[in-house]
Amino acid sequence: MPRIVKSADDRRNEILDGAQALFFERGYERTTVNDVIAKVGISKGGFYHHFSAKEDLLEGITARLAQDAVARVRDILDDPALGALERLNAFLARSRQMKREDAPKLRAAFDVIFRPENLLLYHRINAASIAVMRPVLTRIIVEGTAEGVFAVPEPEAAADVILHIGASTHDIMARTIAASGTAEEDAAIEELDRRLHFYGIAVDRILGLPDGSVPFVEPGFTRAVMTAR
Amino acid sequence: MPRIVKSADDRRNEILDGAQALFFERGYERTTVNDVIAKVGISKGGFYHHFSAKEDLLEGITARLAQDAVARVRDILDDPALGALERLNAFLARSRQMKREDAPKLRAAFDVIFRPENLLLYHRINAASIAVMRPVLTRIIVEGTAEGVFAVPEPEAAADVILHIGASTHDIMARTIAASGTAEEDAAIEELDRRLHFYGIAVDRILGLPDGSVPFVEPGFTRAVMTAR
DNA sequence: TCTTGACGACCGACCGTCGGTCTGTAATAT
DNA sequence: ATATTACAGACCGACGGTCGGTCGTCAAGA
Numbered sequence: 001m002p003r004i005v006k007s008a009d010d011r012r013n014e015i016l017d018g019a020q021a022l023f024f025e026r027g028y029e030r031t032t033v034n035d036v037i038a039k040v041g042i043s044k045g046g047f048y049h050h051f052s053a054k055e056d057l058l059e060g061i062t063a064r065l066a067q068d069a070v071a072r073v074r075d076i077l078d079d080p081a082l083g084a085l086e087r088l089n090a091f092l093a094r095s096r097q098m099k100r101e102d103a104p105k106l107r108a109a110f111d112v113i114f115r116p117e118n119l120l121l122y123h124r125i126n127a128a129s130i131a132v133m134r135p136v137l138t139r140i141i142v143e144g145t146a147e148g149v150f151a152v153p154e155p156e157a158a159a160d161v162i163l164h165i166g167a168s169t170h171d172i173m174a175r176t177i178a179a180s181g182t183a184e185e186d187a188a189i190e191e192l193d194r195r196l197h198f199y200g201i202a203v204d205r206i207l208g209l210p211d212g213s214v215p216f217v218e219p220g221f222t223r224a225v226m227t228a229r
Numbered sequence: 230m231p232r233i234v235k236s237a238d239d240r241r242n243e244i245l246d247g248a249q250a251l252f253f254e255r256g257y258e259r260t261t262v263n264d265v266i267a268k269v270g271i272s273k274g275g276f277y278h279h280f281s282a283k284e285d286l287l288e289g290i291t292a293r294l295a296q297d298a299v300a301r302v303r304d305i306l307d308d309p310a311l312g313a314l315e316r317l318n319a320f321l322a323r324s325r326q327m328k329r330e331d332a333p334k335l336r337a338a339f340d341v342i343f344r345p346e347n348l349l350l351y352h353r354i355n356a357a358s359i360a361v362m363r364p365v366l367t368r369i370i371v372e373g374t375a376e377g378v379f380a381v382p383e384p385e386a387a388a389d390v391i392l393h394i395g396a397s398t399h400d401i402m403a404r405t406i407a408a409s410g411t412a413e414e415d416a417a418i419e420e421l422d423r424r425l426h427f428y429g430i431a432v433d434r435i436l437g438l439p440d441g442s443v444p445f446v447e448p449g450f451t452r453a454v455m456t457a458r
Numbered sequence: 459t460c461t462t463g464a465c466g467a468c469c470g471a472c473c474g475t476c477g478g479t480c481t482g483t484a485a486t487a488t
Numbered sequence: 489a490t491a492t493t494a495c496a497g498a499c500c501g502a503c504g505g506t507c508g509g510t511c512g513t514c515a516a517g518a
Contacts, residue, residue, distance in 0.1 A: 232467080232468060232469070233467095233468085234466090234467055234468070235467080236467095237466085237467080240467080240468095271468080271469090272468060272469045272470060273468095273469080273470065273471090274467090274468055274469050274470065275467070275468045275469070276468095278466085278467060278468065279467090
């Protein structure tokens, strides 16, 4: 085979791109290192020159995804005109907007990520996003507590709890996706929507706010994302 | 090798016992099927006669553990004399008592379960215990809402959230265990204790109770469990 | 009581796959 | 010219899982 040399960064990202595509298509375990190098057009030796193990791919991919996600809300986080509650709601609104925008891609990824055999992949993505969001959310809570809007004794712990509440959607999400195309799809989406609505209430309460202050979903959001093609 | 024949149930439990011991000692991935059959004193064929895959061991073990755990609190769950809040607190108190009783074994298991490479093992155990506890906790919340003591619009969702809050302790637990034996051990335990205390408050708020109604920890509990030998 | 035969528990050699290593080489930098 | 980096690809050992066959058990028929 002809030898193609590229800069380390470019090659690394190429590998990450290929791996990410495969992971979101077949899952982590069902994707072999040989699959990845075949897709990227690279040799085994080349791969292991850039990554010391298959697991490193997960780290690289999830780190990139998380960095990305936070970059897209940076302006909201840095806007000095916003109060804590406004900032939090603007952040959540932006997140929803982004999800709506690439709902089809997201939905396709969900199909794979929420399969039981891909638990590890899901968990890593989740852990990475929590790690990135924790300091962000903590800052907002500290801010809100200083403003006297929130009433939270342990901001960092509260941030952790709130972020993990998102993880508790896993099961219902999985169920909803499994029900996709069947007669129960509609009911499953309804239930998921009710759940997400309640999670907003849980956040309100943890922050010491009146119910409904921090909406997690807006009308039609859940259905729009879950039925996207 | 001499052939030893036993009833399917006995053999199955023997295999589960051996596998559980190994998983809690070396973790799931680092335990091979050959390790298990060597420990139990059985052949490869024998093993696959009772289990269709290595993963089935996880299911079997976690199911057993979860069944066990719920059996040990059955009396509290069934006691008609208890109100919902009393029942919930009695349940948590019993759980703590059980943890204190076999703190050394628990602590040893923690050492393995919270290592990053054993994420799958941890997750399965957690998922199984949540699956078992969900209906139990849901019932308590429904009861409490009917009594007018709790104020929860979606009992099942609330149960899910509360159970998942426990999962958010994973990171700090892992950190605390990693700090074991170092100079930071003391500070890590303090922080873990503060976190657990806050989780109690989060539960109070989700249930619509005044802060401090549902204590997650009692003084000295965290240290007692985490420093057990 | 003894034989027979079916069934299920069990054996262990074997296999394919997969993550990872190693030796070597072409391209690039110094 | 030389060192370093980026890559190639044959190879390896370990592991999960399979498969054809064996042996203990027990019940029915002679």
